[in-house]
Amino acid sequence: MNKRLERKHPLAIRWLHWINFPLLLMMIWSGLLIYWANAVYGLWIFNYEVFHFFPQWFYDVLGIPYRLAEGLRLHFFFMWLFAANGLIYVVYLAVSGEWRAILPVPGSFRRAVRVALHDVKIVKKLPPQGKFNDAQRIAYTAVILMGVGSVITGLAIYKPLQMAWLTSLLGGYGWARWMHFWLTILFVVFFFIHVVQVAIAGWANFRSMVTGYETVEAEGKPPAEAAEVKA
Template identity: 40%
Template sequence: MSSTPSLWRRPFLPARILRWPSGKATPASAVYEHPLIVRYCHWLNTIALFILAGSGLQIFMAFPSFGPKIPQHDLLHVPPKLALGGWLGGALQWHITFAWIYIATGLIYVIYQFASGNYRQFLFTSSDIKGVWPMARFYFFRGEKPPAAESYNALQKLAYTFVVLLGILSVWTGLVLYKPVQFSGLAWLLGGFHLARVWHFAVLWLFVLFVIGHLIMVILHGWNNFVSMITGWKRNPDYLP
């Protein structure tokens, strides 16, 4: 019997850590939190997400309603400055093209995270539940800062796990809108083409909420945190003793 645990159960290996003397009592340090492939997927996916949102709004403007075509009641009108593509046909070209980039980077990201074991950095599990409230109290109600033990706290894990699920939902609803007949089974699970349009639109606004929250958190966590998604290295992380 081999004693090697399965890939799924292999314990999470801590990231590379550098320490160098700084003259202070504790040595300066840096942790390699985000491998190149993760950073690469993160930024390409970010570009794709913004283009998908802008072109998606332009597509929506062709029929800005979720009701019947006759009589048509418009739900809202998108300011032209937020829309991308100029007209429906142009917006569809942007949207379909960047959907491939979005799907490819999303897939590579998820496959890499799970294959490398790095997923433990962000996957929210039952053991993280107890950490949610103390973190929320710290962020929103001036509570005391809970001690950090790993690179992401419970609330961050919750957000990043949620956004991966949101990404899957965005692709699922998008595929159903793109090919409702070829993927009629997937369409049926969403309640059909008509409702899939509602879900796809809801996904957009959940992404907007995520991006706002994500930017607030990045600002709260400071410059070193932001730099880590560019260089991979986080300097002087608060979770190292």
């Protein structure tokens, strides 16, 4: 049985991906320390608050109360690293051509539904795909846009006077803070789905994000045909 090693994830993507993990974690953690001081958001259905961000036990368990100053210091330190890492990632995607593997294409949303149905075992066959399936394309593009959104809304609440045009564009200080908060919640949702999907996808898939390589089947395929695939 023939095997081939496929170079799946470039070195830069892997480093940027893994560096982003602790940076995003620190941004969310310091964000929580800040949010506690004015914890006003909840999940509302009509006039009923289904869930308030966050219950007291949540703060107590994590030791969050009365750490606003520390939260601000951390947030305004890690913001540079988080933004720089994200910027390098986007530039790398653009110049390396890796964006081709990530951007959704016409029909992606339709096929993403099939991917989701496949994931919950309703549909047997996955739609054809490249490195990532269409649900991944949508998710990974969305998370980049979320990062951009977090930087923009963050800037609007960090410098609401010097960037007054931006803050006004977002509907004012209060709305910008609201968006900044919900984008963070979306990041957390993304994180949990991502981890579950990686766990389901298995070790070889996870390992490829570390080593960059994945073993693929190449049964009976002459090298010439593989070269054609490369082109």
